[in-house]
Amino acid sequence: MMARGFTPKVVTASDLFEGDVVYLARGGIWTRSLADAQLIESESAAREILSGAESVNGGLVGVYLADAEAGPDGRPRPVHYREAIRAKGPSNYCHGKQSGG
Amino acid sequence: MYRYNDFDRSYVRDRVEQFRKQVERRIDGTLSEEEFKPFRLMNGLYLQLHAYMLRVAIPYGTLDSRQMRQLAYIADRWDKGYGHFTTRQNIQFNWPKLRDVPDILEALADVEMHAIQTSGNCVRNVTSDHFAGASADEINDPRPVAELIRQWSTDHPEFAFLPRKFKIAVTGSPVDRAVTRAHDIGLRMVRDDDGNDGFEVIVGGGLGRTPVIGTVIRDFLPEADLLPYLEAILQVYNAIGRRDNKYKARIKITVRETGVEAFRTLVEDRFPVLRRVFEGGDRDFARQIRAAFAEPEYADAPTSPFDAAMDNDPAFRAFARTNLHPHKNPDYGIVTISLKAHGATPGDATSDQMRLIADLAEAFGHDEIRISHEQNIVLPHVHKKDIPAIRAALSEAGLGTANIGLASDIIACPGMDYCALATARSIPIAQQIANRLKDIEAEVGSLKIKISGCINACGHHHVGHIGILGLDRAGTENYQVTLGGDATESARLGDRAGPGFSADELIPAIERLARRYIEVREDEGESFIETYLRAGKEPFRTALYGEAPRPAAASRS
Numbered sequence: 258m259m260a261r262g263f264t265p266k267v268v269t270a271s272d273l274f275e276g277d278v279v280y281l282a283r284g285g286i287w288t289r290s291l292a293d294a295q296l297i298e299s300e301s302a303a304r305e306i307l308s309g310a311e312s313v314n315g316g317l318v319g320v321y322l323a324d325a326e327a328g329p330d331g332r333p334r335p336v337h338y339r340e341a342i343r344a345k346g347p348s349n350y351c352h353g354k355q356s357g358g
Numbered sequence: 359m360y361r362y363n364d365f366d367r368s369y370v371r372d373r374v375e376q377f378r379k380q381v382e383r384r385i386d387g388t389l390s391e392e393e394f395k396p397f398r399l400m401n402g403l404y405l406q407l408h409a410y411m412l413r414v415a416i417p418y419g420t421l422d423s424r425q426m427r428q429l430a431y432i433a434d435r436w437d438k439g440y441g442h443f444t445t446r447q448n449i450q451f452n453w454p455k456l457r458d459v460p461d462i463l464e465a466l467a468d469v470e471m472h473a474i475q476t477s478g479n480c481v482r483n484v485t486s487d488h489f490a491g492a493s494a495d496e497i498n499d500p501r502p503v504a505e506l507i508r509q510w511s512t513d514h515p516e517f518a519f520l521p522r523k524f525k526i527a528v529t530g531s532p533v534d535r536a537v538t539r540a541h542d543i544g545l546r547m548v549r550d551d552d553g554n555d556g557f558e559v560i561v562g563g564g565l566g567r568t569p570v571i572g573t574v575i576r577d578f579l580p581e582a583d584l585l586p587y588l589e590a591i592l593q594v595y596n597a598i599g600r601r602d603n604k605y606k607a608r609i610k611i612t613v614r615e616t617g618v619e620a621f622r623t624l625v626e627d628r629f630p631v632l633r634r635v636f637e638g639g640d641r642d643f644a645r646q647i648r649a650a651f652a653e654p655e656y657a658d659a660p661t662s663p664f665d666a667a668m669d670n671d672p673a674f675r676a677f678a679r680t681n682l683h684p685h686k687n688p689d690y691g692i693v694t695i696s697l698k699a700h701g702a703t704p705g706d707a708t709s710d711q712m713r714l715i716a717d718l719a720e721a722f723g724h725d726e727i728r729i730s731h732e733q734n735i736v737l738p739h740v741h742k743k744d745i746p747a748i749r750a751a752l753s754e755a756g757l758g759t760a761n762i763g764l765a766s767d768i769i770a771c772p773g774m775d776y777c778a779l780a781t782a783r784s785i786p787i788a789q790q791i792a793n794r795l796k797d798i799e800a801e802v803g804s805l806k807i808k809i810s811g812c813i814n815a816c817g818h819h820h821v822g823h824i825g826i827l828g829l830d831r832a833g834t835e836n837y838q839v840t841l842g843g844d845a846t847e848s849a850r851l852g853d854r855a856g857p858g859f860s861a862d863e864l865i866p867a868i869e870r871l872a873r874r875y876i877e878v879r880e881d882e883g884e885s886f887i888e889t890y891l892r893a894g895k896e897p898f899r900t901a902l903y904g905e906a907p908r909p910a911a912a913s914r915s
Binding site: 271273274275276277278315318319336337338339342343346347348349350352353354 | 385405452457
């Protein structure tokens with residue numbers, strides 16, 4: 258079977274204190290917005306950035322790479338519906354990130 | 359109801375302080391997440407999709423107005439003003455912050471509640487019939503037995519690390535409202551010819567990825583022998599249950615792989631040994647517990663306001679037909695409050711709604727409230743004269759929906775909107791089905807729709823008349839339908855209908871099922887499940903898929 262090619266990723270995790278979804282932005286800054294995350298375009302960079310994030314994850318839980326793609330504005334957007342729900346909040350209430358709070 | 363004694367109080371307080379220190383050590387970095395996770399899970403704290411989730415036990419679904427008000431207070435102070443009642447008679451708070459959780463647990467301890475053993479491989483919250491102690495069809499109140507089991511199983515040192523989680527359900531009625539056949543152990547009260555109460559003991563039921571209807575291993579176990587017999591089952595399971603594979607670790611697999619007869623023999627061999635160890639030492643305690651569940655002092659008053667409403671108010675009659683269940687006292691009724699307003703999230707109650715229910719329970723319901731595994735709230739002891747006033751108050755607060763047992767009274771797990779394990783969303787599906795079937799549900803009558811957002815089956819889809827399982831098919835939500843499941847004493851697993859549906863296709867497909875039932879039933883007295891069992895899958899399969907073998911947008915499975 259042919260190996261699947263690398264697809265762009267973002268590094269994501271949950272915040273230790275609130276459990277809120279966070280993403281790694283350029284410069285090692287963690288952000289609450291997927292649009293502000295660093296879109297990683299190569300497998301080697303993904304490995305390196307994930308490893309770096311895992312080694313300094315004091316305020317984080319469950320760091321992992323999630324599939325993402327560049328939107329029309331070039332900023333990351335989710336590929337899978339699970340990540341879309343994480344990035345926005347639940348469907349039944351305007352809670353979570355979509356509430357702005 | 360049972361009240362904590364000094365031991366209970368100090369045990370729960372100690373656990374709160376223990377967890378407070380564990381949280382402090384996690385925050386200051388002394389504990390890693392790997393080290394902390396087992397501690398938080400032992401205290402019911404999960405990390406979900408958007409936030410932490412705290413699962414609070416409501417033992418056998420019983421609480422009073424003070425406890426309900428405290429849940430409302432917690433929802434307002436530390437969450438987003440609501441709580442989610444679950445199929446295990448628990449309440450879940452979806453947005454607590456880690457630093458606040460010890461304070462929440464302390465607030466729970468103030469009203470004799472906790473979150474202990476709502477997670478982990480231990481004996482979980484013991485569940486029971488939500489009409490326990492009130493229903494006209496009951497042999498005896500099963501809650502004293504459930505409380506005895508709760509105390510025996512709480513922090514039981516031998517059973518703190520079982521091969522997998524372990525769920526026990528108890529019912530005191532021949533009408534099974536506690537899904538006893540789909541639990542690790544199900545206990546159904548029976549009375550022998552001499553008038554002695556005992557239990558039919560069912561083992562190895564469960565839903566999840568390998569659904570199994572439990573097997574009776576004892577037709578009649580005297581009530582006095584209950585704890586040594588349960589301990590024998592747990593000891594056998596603990597000794598031979600598999601720990602090499604999480605998916606084969608539940609007792610249903612142990613029973614299947616060992617063989618029912620061999621498993622029964624192991625239990626029956628162990629039982630007399632433990633019976634001697636117990637020496638009936640639990641019986642005095644059991645009697646004290648039963649005394650705490652004395653029946654309320656029923657009011658002796660005319661039921662004329664109820665009779666007048668039944669005669670003159672069609673909306674009240676509709677409410678009584680669905681939301682009122684016969685009480686053992688003919689002047690009383692059991693009122694079920696629907697948490698399934700059309701388009702609402704099944705099982706959710708706002709803090710204002712919780713406070714109203716607490717007020718009504720205190721004013722009209724002998725201060726008793728129950729949570730059902732079907733995610734509704736029950737006032738178990740209401741004099742009929744007060745039911746019109748209760749209904750009016752409920753309607754004003756958006757709690758007056760007359761749909762208990764109908765198509766919109768849907769069980770749905772939180773699904774991917776909240777749950778980290780989910781593979782698809784459940785809540786929007788439940789909301790859309792409820793709205794879609796609103797106009798025909800009275801004509802359809804009794805119909806149990808149950809939705810799970812993953813194979814773990816928290817939404818009991820296997821035992822729904824119509825079961826819906828949400829899966830991830832190549833990055834798209836896809837829903838499998840099962841037909842003919844039954845959660846009652848005639849428990850039955852549903853039959854998979856065929857290929858799955860997209861979310862958009864599913865909603866009209868469910869409506870077609872309901873309409874097909876109306877077409878093929880013999881008469882209005884034949885329910886959906888009866889029609890399915892008589893007519894078989896074919897008329898329903900063609901309602902879903904037409905005459906063609908596969909729908910246009912079928913899944914690839």
